[in-house]
Amino acid sequence: MSREHSSSPAVLFVNWRDTAHPEGGGSERYVERMAEGLAGRGYRVTIQCAAHANAPADEVVAGVRYRRRGSRFTVYLWALVAVARMHADVIVDVQAGLPFFSRLVARCPVLVLVHHVHREQWPAVVGPLLGRIGWWIESRVAPRLYRDCRYLTVSDETRRELAGLGIATARTTVVRNGLDTPPAVHAEPDPDPTLVVVGRVVPHKRVEHAVDVVARLARRWPKLRLEIVGHGWWLDNLRRHVEQRDLGDRVVLHGFVGEQDKHEVLARAWVHLCPSVKEGWGIAIMEAAAHGVPSVAYRRAGGVAESIVEGETGLLADDFDDLVRHVDRLLASGDLRSSLGAVGRARALSFAWERSVAEFEAVLVETAGLARV
Incomplete structure (x- = not known):
């Protein structure tokens, strides 16, 4: 009233x-x-x-x-x-x-x-x-x-x-x-292994870690790709990092995109990465979960340890090597991705x-x- x-x-x-x-x-x-x-x-x-x-x-x-x-x-x-x-x-x-x-x-x-x-x-x-x-x-x-x-x-x-x-x-x-109700999307999971990062491109988001994951797993996963959605003053530095790792053919820097396009990118990913130093919660984690996409983040990065229920909706890493291992595990197991994605979707839509x-x-x-x- x-x-x-x-x-x-x-x-x-x-x-x-x-x-x-x-x-x-x-x-x-x-x-x-x-x-x-x-x-x-x-x-x-x-x-x-x-x-x-x-x-x-x-x-x-x-x-x-x-x-x-x-x-x-x-x-x-x-x-x-x-x-x-x-x-x-x-x-x-x-x-x-x-x-x-x-x-x-x-x-x-x-x-x-x-x-x-x-x-x-x-x-x-x-x-x-x-x-x-x-x-x-x-x-x-x-x-x-x-x-x-x-x-x-x-x-x-x-x-x-x-x-x-x-x-x-x-x-x-x-x-x-x-959580904003996610829009209906046309995209389906990509036939090739695809990672995604969504967020501002600034130093403490450590998007470079996602690029380095691709570098580490490139030989094991020849078709592995990374899509980065977001803008920020660190974008040129990130672009140089991609070039230095010689990953221009595997990493897509979308910059800013509209809400619909963002959700289309999320929906076709296999795994969402959140390598940030610290997050209060992790809205992008929940947006990915709403599309059945599990996330991997660092355990000691604040609220991500609550937006991700470890072993149920995603995985938490103790360090960079652990991050790589978790991503590799998820890429190798469609059943695990599906299980985490289903629980994550149901949980995300409850917020x-x-x-x-x-x-x-x-x-x-x-x-x-x-x-x-």
């Missing part, structure tokens, strides 16, 4: 990017699904994020107001201004490594949303020196600044890692990702954004003392 617009609670998300941003990804999709779901339930929702050329400074999409201001770094200043000036009932501070420091100027409760901690990503993205500074802010400054705030994350693994930073599990709630929004709303209501809309 909706209230009159003027009396509906106002929620302000401060986030680094949105999904239209050239570097937008799964965490941005999560934020937007939550925002859209809340708007549909009668909340007044605003997302304050960085400006970019793919979208206007101000617009309303699916009931959510977008305010795009600032660049990669000045977005934090613009967000502080928005927090100070807007009459919100609750702030959702989305911390992708750096906090927005909203607690300093907020006049209402702050809910901290963390997809995963970034200890491993910092040096990979900004180098060792700035990486140490960034990790100090994330691991020492932010927990102290937000010590009275409630936290929300997307996996039990991140909840445990936050506890390691001094954020009590009693203050942290897990609300997992939902619904509507349920995630309901759980997210419950945390908001508790955090801000709101009456449920």
Whole structure:
């Protein structure tokens, strides 16, 4: 039941990017699904994020107001201004490594949303020196600044890692990702062994590991191919890596593709790889599973150890050699791929954004003392 617009609670998300941003990804999709779901339930929702050329400074999409201001770094200043000036009932501070420091100027409760901690990503993205500074802010400054705030994350693994930073599990709630209903596809599994990677092409996603898997298995599987779907500022480096491994005839770099094309590529793959350093959850893993495609990822890469049920929907590797062995095993066994794929498909389709929004709303209501809309 909706209230009159003027009396509906106002929620302000401060986030680094949105999904239209050239570097937008799964965490941005999560934020937007939550925002859209809340708007549909009668909340007044605003997302304050960085400006970019793919979208206007101000617009309303699916009931959510977008305010795009600032660049990669000045977005934090613009967000502080928005927090100070807007009459919100609750702030959702989305911390992708750096906090927005909203607690300093907020006049209402702050809910901290963390997809995963970034200890491993910092040096990979900004180098060792700035990486140490960034990790100090994330691991020492932010927990102290937000010590009275409630936290929300997307996996039990991140909840445990936050506890390691001094954020009590009693203050942290897990609300997992939902899954967009996959479109009908025309593709069928390719007759030749085909691997796929879906995601942003940035250093900490380690897409090069998938290329190296192909190099290691090329002699054993002469027709093995890899399709990479995604874009990002690291794409030229990845292209050079493919050339250096002399795999131009086996690796396809699709770059950005539309949703339908992405699902067609997923549907024709035999195995999906997620070699990332760290993921909060792993939406691409669930998208692949929805097509009956099992995934292989690194065991210590955060939430992937929950989006993959080891031995039931996919396999988890301890190191690169283990990753190669798991891929080889799956390529060699159609029965295993089919078994993992069937269980994975059923599990993936059980995840619904509507349920995630309901759980997210419950945390908001508790955090801000709101009456449920």
